[in-house]
Amino acid sequence: MATWQIVLLVITVLLLAAVIVLYILGKKAQKRRDEQEAQIAAAAQTVSMLIIDKKRMPLKDAGLPAAVMEQAPKLMRRSKMPIVKAKVGPKIMTFICDGAIFESIPVKKEVKAVVSGLYITSVKGIRGSIQQQAPKKKNFLERLKEKAGK
Numbered sequence: 001m002a003t004w005q006i007v008l009l010v011i012t013v014l015l016l017a018a019v020i021v022l023y024i025l026g027k028k029a030q031k032r033r034d035e036q037e038a039q040i041a042a043a044a045q046t047v048s049m050l051i052i053d054k055k056r057m058p059l060k061d062a063g064l065p066a067a068v069m070e071q072a073p074k075l076m077r078r079s080k081m082p083i084v085k086a087k088v089g090p091k092i093m094t095f096i097c098d099g100a101i102f103e104s105i106p107v108k109k110e111v112k113a114v115v116s117g118l119y120i121t122s123v124k125g126i127r128g129s130i131q132q133q134a135p136k137k138k139n140f141l142e143r144l145k146e147k148a149g150k
Contacts, residue, residue, distance in 0.1 A: 045115060
């Protein structure tokens with residue numbers, strides 16, 4: 001066998017091993033996520049709240065309780081998370097929001113939210129539907145990439 005064939009064979013075996021490892025890790029991560037979603041759904045309750053403010057900020061700057069900060073992994077403390085400040089009854093509370101619904105949450109409006117602990121999973125408008133924001137205008141590069149993809 002020539003040297004280039006041996007090198008090609010070794011690279012192929014390494015790539016195959018990497019794909020298998022990533023597949024196994026992905027399955028485990030998916031199983032953990034399904035279990036977490038089941039726990040969140042079990043503890044969910046609907047709450048009426050007035051949204052005061054929403055922004056993406058690090059957990060350490062969000063003003064969450066100390067117990068939440070102790071349980072959060074170190075990487076999560078520094079990464080930016082969708083944070084919502086809302087008035088629930090007479091209290092002003094800080095919530096962590098699901099990234100998928102963060103953009104649809106209206107500011108300075110009253111909403112009914114499905115909350116599991118300090119985590120907002122979905123939002124509905126109390127008086128009518130929630131106004132969807134107009135899509136952001138695309139810049140020149142984004143339009144070129146879209147045309148190239150077609």
